[in-house]
Amino acid sequence: MPDSLVIKNLNASIGDRAILKDFSLTVPKGEVHAIMGPNGTGKSTLAKVLAGHPDYTVQSGEAFIDGEQIIGQEPDAIARAGLFLAFQYPSEIPGVTIANFIRAALVARQAKGTPFDAKAYYAELYAKMDALKMDRKFTARFVNEGFSGGEKKRCEILQLMMLKPKYAVLDETDSGLDIDALRIVSEGVNRLRGPDMGFLVITHYQRLLEYIVPDRVHIMYDGRIVHSGDKDLALELEAKGYDWVKKDLASA
Amino acid sequence: MNTLTSMPSGILDASLQQSETKRFAAYDWFTQLRQQGWKNFEALPLPKRDDEKWRFSDTRSLSLADFAVAATPSDADTAKLIAQSHFIARPAGLIIHIDGHCVLRPAIAPELAAQGVKFESLEDALRHHPALLKEFLLKHEANLGGAKFLALHQAWLRAGYVLHVPKGVEITQPFVSVNWTLTEGAAIFPHALVVAGDHAKVSIHEFNLSALPDQRALAISAADLHAGTGAQISRFAVQAWGKNTQSFEIANTCGGRDALITSVNAALGSRRARLENTVRIEGPGADVRLYGISVANGEQEFDQRTLQIHSAGKAKSDLLFKNVLLNKARTIFSGLIKVAPDAQQTDAYQTNRNLLLSPEAEADSLPGLEIEANDVKCSHGATTGQVNPEELFYLLARGIPLAVAQELLAEGFLEEVLSKVDNEEAAAVVREMFRQKFHTA
Numbered sequence: 001m002p003d004s005l006v007i008k009n010l011n012a013s014i015g016d017r018a019i020l021k022d023f024s025l026t027v028p029k030g031e032v033h034a035i036m037g038p039n040g041t042g043k044s045t046l047a048k049v050l051a052g053h054p055d056y057t058v059q060s061g062e063a064f065i066d067g068e069q070i071i072g073q074e075p076d077a078i079a080r081a082g083l084f085l086a087f088q089y090p091s092e093i094p095g096v097t098i099a100n101f102i103r104a105a106l107v108a109r110q111a112k113g114t115p116f117d118a119k120a121y122y123a124e125l126y127a128k129m130d131a132l133k134m135d136r137k138f139t140a141r142f143v144n145e146g147f148s149g150g151e152k153k154r155c156e157i158l159q160l161m162m163l164k165p166k167y168a169v170l171d172e173t174d175s176g177l178d179i180d181a182l183r184i185v186s187e188g189v190n191r192l193r194g195p196d197m198g199f200l201v202i203t204h205y206q207r208l209l210e211y212i213v214p215d216r217v218h219i220m221y222d223g224r225i226v227h228s229g230d231k232d233l234a235l236e237l238e239a240k241g242y243d244w245v246k247k248d249l250a251s252a
Numbered sequence: 253m254n255t256l257t258s259m260p261s262g263i264l265d266a267s268l269q270q271s272e273t274k275r276f277a278a279y280d281w282f283t284q285l286r287q288q289g290w291k292n293f294e295a296l297p298l299p300k301r302d303d304e305k306w307r308f309s310d311t312r313s314l315s316l317a318d319f320a321v322a323a324t325p326s327d328a329d330t331a332k333l334i335a336q337s338h339f340i341a342r343p344a345g346l347i348i349h350i351d352g353h354c355v356l357r358p359a360i361a362p363e364l365a366a367q368g369v370k371f372e373s374l375e376d377a378l379r380h381h382p383a384l385l386k387e388f389l390l391k392h393e394a395n396l397g398g399a400k401f402l403a404l405h406q407a408w409l410r411a412g413y414v415l416h417v418p419k420g421v422e423i424t425q426p427f428v429s430v431n432w433t434l435t436e437g438a439a440i441f442p443h444a445l446v447v448a449g450d451h452a453k454v455s456i457h458e459f460n461l462s463a464l465p466d467q468r469a470l471a472i473s474a475a476d477l478h479a480g481t482g483a484q485i486s487r488f489a490v491q492a493w494g495k496n497t498q499s500f501e502i503a504n505t506c507g508g509r510d511a512l513i514t515s516v517n518a519a520l521g522s523r524r525a526r527l528e529n530t531v532r533i534e535g536p537g538a539d540v541r542l543y544g545i546s547v548a549n550g551e552q553e554f555d556q557r558t559l560q561i562h563s564a565g566k567a568k569s570d571l572l573f574k575n576v577l578l579n580k581a582r583t584i585f586s587g588l589i590k591v592a593p594d595a596q597q598t599d600a601y602q603t604n605r606n607l608l609l610s611p612e613a614e615a616d617s618l619p620g621l622e623i624e625a626n627d628v629k630c631s632h633g634a635t636t637g638q639v640n641p642e643e644l645f646y647l648l649a650r651g652i653p654l655a656v657a658q659e660l661l662a663e664g665f666l667e668e669v670l671s672k673v674d675n676e677e678a679a680a681v682v683r684e685m686f687r688q689k690f691h692t693a
């Protein structure tokens with residue numbers, strides 16, 4: 001499928017521990033898919049494997065964005081190919097300002113030799129920060145250093161809005177956000193929603209999915225998707241917990 | 253322009269040294285100082301490989317041969333280099349030397365002059381303020397290994413500046429001194445003398461550069477910093493000589509009671525550069541901060557030797573040296589904290605961090621403590637490593653290519669020290685110099 005994020009029979013491990021087990025999922029462009037699942041099932045692992053994190057070993061399987069294989073590519077190439085990962089735990093980068101960081105990411109996407117339009121850049125950066133209700137002074141702060149949990153998550157969404165990828169994986173972007181921030185961040189995401197972008201939203205909470213209404217909801221358990229449904233699946237999960245998924249599996 | 257111009261002369265030639273010294277016949281004490289320098293130079297051996305104070309440095313390639321004191325620069329070169337010397341827009345005063353010849357004498361604002369502020373070339377100060385020079389110039393021996401180099405500096409002493417801010421006068425805007433080398437094979441011996449009277453406040457920035465990047469040169473600099481009671485001195489010294497320069501700087505930093513001294517050394521240039529800095533805490537309550545940053549590439553060697561001497565108690569000294577190494581570069585940091593028996597309640601810290609961006613680079617670290625008092629807080633630490641892999645992945649995951657990501661992380665690593673510079677304009681200039689250096693690596 002050319003216009004999709006396609007993950008096919010992915011097996012990945014860390015050390016000698018298998019985490020993704022024949023994981024398959026397709027997110028068509030323009031759709032929002034949610035992944036829910038108990039702690040330690042491998043949701044963040046999936047996100048990092050897609051992003052090309054060197055700690056994980058992919059035994060087999062494939063992943064494509066719009067037909068382009070990303071497994072085996074360098075992380076920076078994967079990002080430039082159009083995948084964005086909003087980290088569950090964003091790193092702090094001492095001494096590197098947000099303005100310089102995002103600028104470097106944009107420059108990396110320009111054709112070599114193209115001059116960088118700093119004026120347009122700042123105008124856009126400030127506009128997006130205003131939309132996310134981030135103080136403009138943050139541009140001069142070092143990336144994530146000393147940020148509160150919620151500020152870090154907003155900063156991830158700011159980067160997402162500036163880099164405009166083809167597919168975005170949001171790993172628990174809602175955790176650590178207060179109610180107002182949750183609404184602001186969700187509005188940011190909703191504004192990006194459209195035919196040109198696909199989302200994979202990892203979350204533990206149904207509340208986020210009230211703001212960012214998903215087209216599909218998947219339940220991940222023990223390294224693979226065990227159940228898929230529409231947005232009501234999240235409600236069902238909220239009511240029943242994960243035990244029924246586990247029981248289902250045991251009886252299957 | 254200059255009253256004392258020199259013909260080209262080999263710096264190891266005693267008769268040439270003597271004939272230049274004769275021009276200072278009117279200043280007997282200064283003549284003696286230079287003569288004593290020459291005697292010491294002749295008596296002292298060049299450092300050898302097994303010399304503890306030169307541990308890890310490449311003593312074999314140390315050479316003082318084939319360097320000469322250069323003649324005064326042409327008017328055209330002078331005009332060109334003066335035009336390139338404006339690193340900050342409105343310095344409190346600007347002095348420029350080319351090949352050890354003062355080509356721009358500082359003009360300072362009349363209201364500063366009226367308060368007794370002096371910012372002059374060493375030669376002018378010799379005429380105008382001999383008592384000040386006699387009291388503060390070269391009062392300490394080089395105790396970190398560079399005695400022979402300091403002796404040669406003393407023997408050829410002529411270039412440099414004197415900055416004196418009298419009691420109670422506070423100046424925020426920095427004074428700036430720029431030293432250029434221009435002539436192939438030039439040797440220069442610039443001196444920096446900064447005296448801040450009681451409760452005075454002063455900032456000085458020094459830029460050391462070569463007009464031609466490949467030109468061979470020798471720079472043996474010395475600095476004397478004296479902060480009186482409650483005085484504040486901030487110094488930012490930028491070593492950006494050309495890549496075929498051998499440079500040596502021997503600095504003495506003396507802090508009186510409640511003095512606050514901040515010293516930032518940035519190193520970019522030279523084939524080999526050695527910095528020796530001795531901090532002398534002479535009064536209780538003094539607070540001395542010594543910072544260093546460098547980016548070393550190619551086969552550069554940056555050799556940093558520091559000594560924090562606490563003679564008075566209830567005082568603080570803090571040291572942080574950070575080096576980024578590329579290619580086959582080498583850095584050496586050797587630091588010692590000495591606390592005298594009665595210097596109780598001393599706080600003294602020393603940290604050296606090295607970031608290796610190449611498997612062939614080598615950073616050596618020799619931190620040390622010699623504590624004779626019992627009620628002190630002292631620590632020293634050194635780390636050498638590569639970029640943090642999670643930080644690197646975060647940058648890569650945004651599409652930033654590996655080389656750029658490493659450069660950003662290295663610049664971020666240096667920022668901790670650059671942010672201590674008291675003037676954002678100067679910090680920005682040097683930040684850009686570092687950036688350029690990454691791009692030419």
Ligand SMILES: Nc1ncnc2c1ncn2[C@@H]1O[C@H](COP(=O)(O)OP(=O)(O)OP(=O)(O)O)[C@@H](O)[C@H]1O
Nearest residue numbers: 014019037038039040041042043044045046055088
């Ligand atoms: N670097 C690592 N070393 C060892 N084990 C790891 C490492 N990274 C992940 N794991 C293990 O892999 C499993 C999956 O972790 P992962 O972070 O993908 O879970 P998750 O589904 O995102 O959980 P959560 O909901 O708590 O965020 C966990 O058991 C975790 O302990």
Ligand SMILES: [Mg+2]
Nearest residue numbers: 043044045088
């Ligand atoms: Mg997770």
